[in-house]
Amino acid sequence: MTVFDEDEPARAPWLVTLADLSLLLVGFFVFLQASQVDPAKLAAGIRAGFGVRETAPAAMPVDIATATGFAPGSAAPVDTGSALEWARGAARDPRTLLRITGEVDGSAADVDPATGSGPILAADRARAVAALLVAQRAVDPARIAISTGRGQRRAVLALGFEGGRQ
Template sequence: MSDDALLDIQPGRPLWLITLADLALLLVGFFVLLQANQTLTPHDLARGIAEGFGVEPAPVAMPVASHGVAGFAPGSAVLPQSTDALVKWARAELRDPRVRLTVTASTDGSAADVDPGSHSATVLAADRARAVAAALAAGGVPDARLLLSTTPAHGPRAVVVTLAFAGETISQGTPR
C-alpha cells in the first residue's frame, strides 16, 4: 500500500462524536452524583468517594468524658458563667496527646432562641461554640486540639465539651 492510499482512509468515527460521547458520560456521572447526594448523608457520600479512591477513613474518636456550660439566655451567645473550671479541666485532660476536645453547642428550638441578625438557630449554636472555644483558647488550651460542631437536635441552651480518645500519634503528628 502506498503512502497516498493511507491518506485516503477515513477514521471510523468523526472526532466531534467522540468529544460528544465524553461530554455525555461526564453529564451522566454528574447526575448520578446529584442523585446520590439526595439519598445519602454528606458524610456517607464523602466516605464512599474516599473508599472509591482507596483512602483509608480516619478512626472515629471514642468519647470518654464531658464538661459543659449551661444557662445561655435565649438568643444570646454570651457566656452565662465563668469558664475557669472548664479551662482547668481541659488543660489537665489535654496533657495526654492522644485526646482531643469537641465543642458542641445547641439551641432549645424555640422561636426566641435564634441569632438576632440571621434568625438562624444553627448560627446561634455556632456562636455559642465559638464563645466557649475562645474562652478555652484564652485559657491556654491549644486551638488545634479543638473541634467545633453544632447539633441539629434541639436540647438545652448549652455547650458540651467532650473529651475523646483520638488514637496514637505517629511521628508526623497525625492519628493512626
C-alpha cells in the same frame, strides 16, 4: 453434515496442563501483590472511586463537661468556670481531641438575632467557648473541633481519645 479435517495433528495433552499451571502461577502472584496493600488505603481508594468524601473517624469520648447559662438568643458564655478547669486537666494528654458542641433549645427565641438561625447561634456558642479556652491557654486550638446540636442552651465539651499521636 460437518466434515472434519482428519489431517490436522492433535495437540499434545501436556500443553493444556502447562497453560493451567501458568494461569495458576499468574493468579498466585496477583494474590501476593494484592495482599501487600494496606486495607485502609484500599478502602479509601474504593470510596474515592465512588465519589465519597473522606471523613475522619470521631474520637472515642472519654469524659464530658458543659458550659451553661446562655441567655436565649445569646452566644455569650456565662457559667464557664468549671468547664475551664475541667478542660485544663482533661486535655493534658496530647492524644486527645476536645469536641465542643454548641446547642440551642429549639425555641423561637433561641436563634441568632441577625439571621434567625438556630444552628448559627449554636456554632457561635461553641466558638465562644473555644475562644475562651484558647485565650486562657487551657487547650491547644489544633486539638479543638466544633459542632452544633439541639437540646439545651449550653455548650457540651467532650474529650475524645484519638490515639496514635504521642
